[in-house]
Amino acid sequence: MTAQLVENVLQALVAGLLAGSIYGLMCVGLGLIFGVMRVINFAHGDFMMLGMYAAYYLFGALGIQAVAGSLVGPYIAILLAGPLLFVFGYAIHKTLISRVTGTRTAQLDGEGHYAQLILTLGIALVLQNGGLIVFGSVLASIRTPLSSSAWELGPFWGDFVSVFLNKSRGIAALFSIATIVVLALVITRSRLGKSLRAAADNPEAATYMGIDVDQAHRLAFALGVGITAVAGGLLATNYPFQPYIGLEYVIVMYAGVVLGGMGSIIGAFWGGMTIGLVQQLSTLVLPTQLQNAAIFVVFLLIVFLRPQGFFGRVVERT
Amino acid sequence: MLRLEGVVAGYSAVPVLRGVSLAVDAGQFVAVVGPNGAGKTTLFKTISGIVRPSEGRITFEGTDLLALPAARRAHLGIAHVPEGRQVFPSLTVLENLEMGAFTAAGRRDWKRNIERIFSWLPVLAERRGQFAGTLSGGEQQMVAIGRGLASSPKLLMLDEPSMGLAPAIADFIFDKLIEIRRDTGLTVLLVEQRVAEALESSDHGYVLEAGRVVLEGDNRTLRADDRVRRAYLGM
Numbered sequence: 001m002t003a004q005l006v007e008n009v010l011q012a013l014v015a016g017l018l019a020g021s022i023y024g025l026m027c028v029g030l031g032l033i034f035g036v037m038r039v040i041n042f043a044h045g046d047f048m049m050l051g052m053y054a055a056y057y058l059f060g061a062l063g064i065q066a067v068a069g070s071l072v073g074p075y076i077a078i079l080l081a082g083p084l085l086f087v088f089g090y091a092i093h094k095t096l097i098s099r100v101t102g103t104r105t106a107q108l109d110g111e112g113h114y115a116q117l118i119l120t121l122g123i124a125l126v127l128q129n130g131g132l133i134v135f136g137s138v139l140a141s142i143r144t145p146l147s148s149s150a151w152e153l154g155p156f157w158g159d160f161v162s163v164f165l166n167k168s169r170g171i172a173a174l175f176s177i178a179t180i181v182v183l184a185l186v187i188t189r190s191r192l193g194k195s196l197r198a199a200a201d202n203p204e205a206a207t208y209m210g211i212d213v214d215q216a217h218r219l220a221f222a223l224g225v226g227i228t229a230v231a232g233g234l235l236a237t238n239y240p241f242q243p244y245i246g247l248e249y250v251i252v253m254y255a256g257v258v259l260g261g262m263g264s265i266i267g268a269f270w271g272g273m274t275i276g277l278v279q280q281l282s283t284l285v286l287p288t289q290l291q292n293a294a295i296f297v298v299f300l301l302i303v304f305l306r307p308q309g310f311f312g313r314v315v316e317r318t
Numbered sequence: 319m320l321r322l323e324g325v326v327a328g329y330s331a332v333p334v335l336r337g338v339s340l341a342v343d344a345g346q347f348v349a350v351v352g353p354n355g356a357g358k359t360t361l362f363k364t365i366s367g368i369v370r371p372s373e374g375r376i377t378f379e380g381t382d383l384l385a386l387p388a389a390r391r392a393h394l395g396i397a398h399v400p401e402g403r404q405v406f407p408s409l410t411v412l413e414n415l416e417m418g419a420f421t422a423a424g425r426r427d428w429k430r431n432i433e434r435i436f437s438w439l440p441v442l443a444e445r446r447g448q449f450a451g452t453l454s455g456g457e458q459q460m461v462a463i464g465r466g467l468a469s470s471p472k473l474l475m476l477d478e479p480s481m482g483l484a485p486a487i488a489d490f491i492f493d494k495l496i497e498i499r500r501d502t503g504l505t506v507l508l509v510e511q512r513v514a515e516a517l518e519s520s521d522h523g524y525v526l527e528a529g530r531v532v533l534e535g536d537n538r539t540l541r542a543d544d545r546v547r548r549a550y551l552g553m
Contacts, residue, residue, distance in 0.1 A: 103388075191416075194409065198417045201406040208366055208400060209420045209469070210392030 003160035010163045012280045014153075018166070020276025021173035022234050024269035026249065027256035028180055029228030031268025032187075034257055036200040036220035039101050040113075042120040044228060044253060045246025046127035047085060051229025052236040052245070053131070054081035056140050074144045075175065078233030082226040089225030092123065093218045102214040103203070124246065131243030139240040144168050147238060172234035179230055180269055183223075187265060196220050200263070228253075252292075255299045261312025270310055274298070319344045319505055320365070320396075320473055325374030327364045333372070334360040336529040342473065342522075347499060347506045349516040351550060352526035358509040359401050361526070362477050366398045367391050378473070393421045395472030401481060401509075403462040407451025411442055414450050414461050418468030427470045435464045438498055456487035463491070467498070475507045480515075488512070492519075513550035517541055525550075 030044045059065050059077035068076050100115035146168035154162030187193035199206040199216035206213055235241075256275050260267025275295055282294030302309075320342040328334040334357040342348045350358055363369040365376060367388025376383040378394055392398070397418070406414050415435065419428050436443040439460045445453065450461050459479055466474055479495065480488035492512070496519050499506055510516035517523050523540045525533040533543060540546050 191420075194413055194416060195420065197409055197413075198406045201408050202404050204368060205400060205404040205406065206417070207368065207388045208392060208398040208404075209417045209465070210389055211417070211420055212387070212389040 003157065006157070007161045007163065008284060009281075010161065012284050013277070014163050014165055015169075016277035016280035017273075018169040018173045018276070019280055020273035021176045022231055022272075023252060023256060023276045024272030025176035025179055025231035025234070026228050026253050027260065027268040027272035027275075028183065028265055029224040029226070029231065030253045031224075031257045031260065031263075031265050031271075032183075032227065033221050033224035035263040035265055035268075036196050037101055037217045038200075039097070039116050039221075040120065041224075042117070042250065043123040043127060043246075044120075044224075045248070045250030046124045046131070047089065047225045047246075048228045048232035048235075048249060049131060049241065049243060049246040050088065050127065051081045051085050051225075051232035052142075052241050053135055053140070053243075054084050054229065055233035055236060056142055058084075059142055070143070070145055074142050074233075074237055075171070077142070078175075078230055078237075081233045082230040085229035086222045086226035090218060090222035092225075093221040096123065097221060098214055098218065102217045103207075124250075128244055128246065135243055137242055139242050140236075141240040142233070142236045144237050146171060166238070168237050172237055176231060176234055179227065183227065184266060192219070252295065255295060259299060259302055259309055261309030264309065264311035267309055267311030274302075274310075319346075319379055320507065321375075321377045322361075322365070323375045325361075325364060325371045325376060327360060327369050327371035327374075329360075329369065334529050335364065335371070337374070338526070338529070338531055340524055340531065340534075342505060342507050344472075344505055345503055346522055347508070347520045349508045349510060349520035349523045350526055351510060351513045351516055351523060354511075355528075356526040357529040358526055359477055362398060362400070362475055362509060365391075365475065366396065392469060395421075395423065395470070396475065397466035397469045397471035397473070398475045399462045399466040399477060399479065401477040403455070403458045405450040405453075405458045405461045405465070407449065409450055410447050411450055411453070411461055412446040414465050415442070415468045418465030419470075421469045423470040424468050428468070431468050431470060434501075435467055438494060438501075439464055456483050456491065459483060459487075459491055460494075463495070463498075471504070473505045473507060475509075477509045478511060479508075480510065480512050495519075513546070517546075 026048060030041065033039060033041050055077045058080055059074050064077045065073045096119060100112045100119055150164040150166050151170065152162055152164055156162065187196065195211045196216050196219065198209065199211055199213045203213045252275055256271035257268045259274055260269065260271030278295050278298045279291045282291055286294055322338055322340045325335050325338045326333050338361060350361065352358055360369055364371050378396060381394060383391060406417060409417065415432065419425055419431065441457055442460055442464050445457065450458060453461065463479065479491050483491065492515055508516055508520065517537055517540055520537055522536055523534065524531050525546065533540065533546065
């Protein structure tokens with residue numbers, strides 16, 4: 001009886017950590033864009049959807065499966081979907097987003113926020129419905145033989161408790177953590193990363209340093225889109241998807257970013273992780289249909305108790 | 319080195335600068351003084367490219383600045399230490415200085431510059447790992463000055479370095495600036511409300527009122543001028 005309970009809790013905890021790492025990666029992509037540009041990007045879930053389809057087609061129709069096999073193939077396709085969506089995000093910023101953000105906002109109503117909301121919502125609608133036309137409404141998935149096998153952890157505690165860890169989810173989690181570590185190093189250590197943070201902190205002063213703020217925004221936007229595309233690809237190895245999947249996740253991503261503290265990129269990861277954990281642990285006591293309700297109850301509680309998020313700062317001396 | 323001719327600029331339809339002409343020669347220390355709202359900060363923002371003038375010409379070493387986007391101007395050797403310091407609060411002191419050295423010249427001279435900055439302003443060396451947002455106003459001003467120097471500038475533009483600081487700290491900052499200038503011979507354009515100190519250390523001065531240069535001359539002429547004495551020096 002107790003052993004059964006312990007096993008269930010551990011199993012849910014592991015599932016939460018695995019889901020949380022991928023949510024964390026998604027949130028980091030969005031958090032990077034929000035943190036640097038202060039733009040609410042409603043289309044972010046749909047960029048993720050494009051990442052999923054990019055990985056899907058690279059793997060299947062474009063022959064990576066034939067070349068690299070079904071074991072390694074999916075991960076190569078996912079890795080390639082990142083740069084592909086980076087380029088897409090770069091182009092979208094250059095042609096559309098830059099018209100209502102960055103140094104152009106001075107001439108716009110409400111610092112361009114109204115135009116940004118309408119624009120990103122419009123991009124979201126175009127991508128969703130365009131996706132429906134191009135990809136069709138049939139559920140797609142990236143199949144890997146690992147999806148149906150698991151590592152067994154344990155047995156612990158005599159012979160009573162053991163936890164199963166799905167291999168493809170485990171690898172997806174490791175993959176996403178590795179991506180975040182690389183990104184964190186780039187953001188904290190590299191000249192590019194520092195210039196992005198400087199542009200986020202004070203765009204005017206960054207300009208005085210010779211940093212092209214619009215270009216910094218463009219890179220942050222493209223990087224954010226690319227990272228979330230990778231997260232989408234990893235998700236696609238475990239969950240079937242369709243062109244409207246972005247809607248389900250964009251809310252979760254925003255919840256994660258707000259939980260972590262708006263503007264904190266590492267915070268966004270922990271926000272996403274929290275959501276994964278709450279979602280999976282809630283299934284111990286609540287029916288599965290209430291997973292998302294549980295997320296938002298916890299979300300509201302945390303926002304009530306700590307409105308600045310885990311990593312947000314309340315005040316800064318200026 | 320820097321030359322402004324008939325510059326008209328502002329934020330909306332109403333111009334703040336109404337035809338300003340001004341020149342800074344290589345090696346000079348030029349002060350611009352004047353009351354609040356005279357357009358001193360707008361003047362600096364126009365030189366840096368944040369504000370676009372509707373009329374007039376600005377050249378730096380013969381290059382037409384108005385043809386260049388704002389971010390390119392720093393790469394010519396113009397360092398702008400803005401009003402209100404504007405450090406990067408979530409970057410450490412050292413990272414703030416590194417951002418100052420974003421230009422090619424700054425990267426080339428990084429080792430030498432950082433040594434000199436730390437020797438002029440040892441507090442920055444002590445606090446190098448601290449987030450700039452957590453520093454006091456005086457320390458942030460030192461970060462802003464250090465950040466400007468880290469770019470190996472040809473022209474250092476200082477916008478009210480004493481603003482919002484306790485008098486003793488402001489004096490300290492002023493002394494440091496004079497020391498730095500003595501050590502480097504750097505060309506400096508200073509905007510300041512502490513008129514007496516500003517004029518005392520400068521070679522040449524401009525008095526800006528309501529967007530116009532109402533008076534200019536060398537340090538001696540300006541300090542001897544009755545209007546300056548009455549309005550700014552309280553004599």
